[in-house]
Amino acid sequence: MKLLVSMSLALAVVTAPTxxxxxxxxxQPGIFNGSGYGASYSGPxxxxxxxxxxxxxxxxxxxxxxxxxxxxxxxVGSLTETRKVDLLGGNTxxxxxxxxxxxxxxxxxxxxxxxxxxxxxWELVKLNQAGLMVSxxxxxxxxxxxxxVLALVSGxxxxxxxSITPDRYNVSFEIKLDAGQSLSLLNFxxxxxxxxxxxxxxxxxxxxxxxxxxxxxxxxxxxxxQIRSIANYNITSAVPEPATWIMMIVGFGTLxxxxxxxxxxxxxxx
Numbered sequence: 001m002k003l004l005v006s007m008s009l010a011l012a013v014v015t016a017p018t019x020x021x022x023x024x025x026x027x028q029p030g031i032f033n034g035s036g037y038g039a040s041y042s043g044p045x046x047x048x049x050x051x052x053x054x055x056x057x058x059x060x061x062x063x064x065x066x067x068x069x070x071x072x073x074x075x076v077g078s079l080t081e082t083r084k085v086d087l088l089g090g091n092t093x094x095x096x097x098x099x100x101x102x103x104x105x106x107x108x109x110x111x112x113x114x115x116x117x118x119x120x121x122w123e124l125v126k127l128n129q130a131g132l133m134v135s136x137x138x139x140x141x142x143x144x145x146x147x148x149v150l151a152l153v154s155g156x157x158x159x160x161x162x163s164i165t166p167d168r169y170n171v172s173f174e175i176k177l178d179a180g181q182s183l184s185l186l187n188f189x190x191x192x193x194x195x196x197x198x199x200x201x202x203x204x205x206x207x208x209x210x211x212x213x214x215x216x217x218x219x220x221x222x223x224x225x226q227i228r229s230i231a232n233y234n235i236t237s238a239v240p241e242p243a244t245w246i247m248m249i250v251g252f253g254t255l256x257x258x259x260x261x262x263x264x265x266x267x268x269x270x
Contacts, residue, residue: 005102007110007226014093016149023194023195024091024192024193024194024195025063025091025148025191025193025194025195026061026062026091026246027061027062027065027087027091027092027093027191028060028061028062030058030059030060030062030066031056031057031058031085031087031093031234032053032055032056032057032058032059032085033055033056033199034048034055034106037059039086039087040084040085040086040087041055041056041083041084041085042082042083042084042085043055043056043082043083044080044081044083045071045072045076045081045082045083045097046076046081046125046265047058051092054068055067055071055083055194056070056071056083056085056095057069057070057071058070058085058093058189059189060080060118060139061093061118061148061189062091062148062191062193063146063148063153063191063193064118064147065118065147065148065191066115066116066117066118066189067116067117067118068115068116069093069115069116069117069169069189070085070093070095070113070114070115070184070187071113071114071115071190071220072097072111072112072113072114073112073114074110074111074114075110075112076099076109076111077109077110078102078103078107079099079100079101079102079107079108079109079177079253080099080100080101080102081097081098081099082097082100083095083096083097083098084097084125084221084222084226086221087096088218088220090190090209091190091191091270092126092188092189092190092191092209092213092218093152093190093191094186094187094188094218095113095186095187095188095189096184096186096222096226097184097185097186097187098182098183098184098226098229099111099175099177099182099183099184099185100177100180100181100182101177101178101179101180101181101182101256102180103179104179105179106176106177106178107176107177108174108175108176109174109175110172110173110174110175111171111172111175111185112170112171112172113154113160113170113171113172113173113185113187114168114170114171115152115168115169115189116167116168117135117147117150117164117167117168117169118127118137118147118170119135119136119137119138119147119167120165120167121166122137122138122166122167123135123136123137123138123164123167124136124137124138124139124142124143124144125164125206126144126149126203126206127207127210130156131153131154131155131156131158131160131162131214132151132152132153132154132194132210132211132213132214133150133151133152133164134149134150134151134152134203134206134207134209134210135149135150135152135160135164136148136149136150136198136203141158143200144198144199144202144203145197145198146197146198147193147198148191148192148193148198148202149187149191149192149193149203149205149206150189150190150191150192150206151188151190151192151206151209151210151213152169152187152188152189152210153187153188153189153190153209153210153213153214153217153231154171154187154232154236155185155186155187155233156214156217156232156233157232157233157234159173159174159175159231159232160172160173160185161173161186162186164206171187171206172258173185173231173232175231182229183230183231184229184230184231185227185230185231185232186230186232186233188213188217188218190206190209190210191207192206192209197266203251217235219235220253244266
């Protein structure tokens with residue numbers, strides 16, 4: 001097993017349109033709802049018996065991206081957890097979790113958001129910055145292979161502390177709730193992959209979408225009260241509509257193809 005880190009993506013995102021972005025895979029609605037799998041889940045947190053499978057966790061996700069991703073595996077304790085997990089348009093999984101202290105005492109705890117990635121220990125981290133990690137399955141020589149490139153987003157105000165070791169994604173949130181208080185945590189996972197397997201352009205696409213989810217998280221379908229309860233984001237700017245996100249992803253490929261065609265013309269003239 002190995003964990004490799006490359007910080008080249010931070011600059012490369014700026015030049016993303018120079019690479020080709022072909023047709024993308026379509027994420028699979030593998031969200032566990034207690035009896036099967038679908039595109040969404042709303043209900044309590046925790047697991048169901050006899051399988052002990054976490055409610056709202058994503059299985060597979062598309063081309064083996066996850067083994068089991070997106071649930072709290074420690075720290076909940078006496079808190080009550082409710083979940084709203086959705087596969088949004090544009091290959092983005094959103095995890096919205098609300099924790100309530102129904103006891104008569106203050107609770108201080110560290111909640112851990114967990115995901116088992118599909119790389120079986122061969123996870124290559126392409127970008128690691130506050131609130132955003134971009135990773136993929138290591139195909140050798142610093143490249144990505146097989147499973148999709150992932151943009152994993154844990155918030156923009158520093159509350160979440162994320163790591164991948166070696167294929168386990170963990171985000172710790174240290175919180176304090178007085179009796180009767182609630183707060184919510186918002187996490188995202190975006191999948192990028194050409195239909196024939198991940199490319200360099202997919203790494204750049206994941207970085208670009210991840211940055212956008214940091215600055216303007218996707219909040220469609222959430223109420224004003226739910227949005228105000230989010231503790232791991234400072235939400236101060238307008239949020240793009242779903243159609244804008246999809247246009248951005250499609251446009252990424254269009255610009256890349258145009259840039260490649262210009263280069264071919266230049267070479268032919270030379």
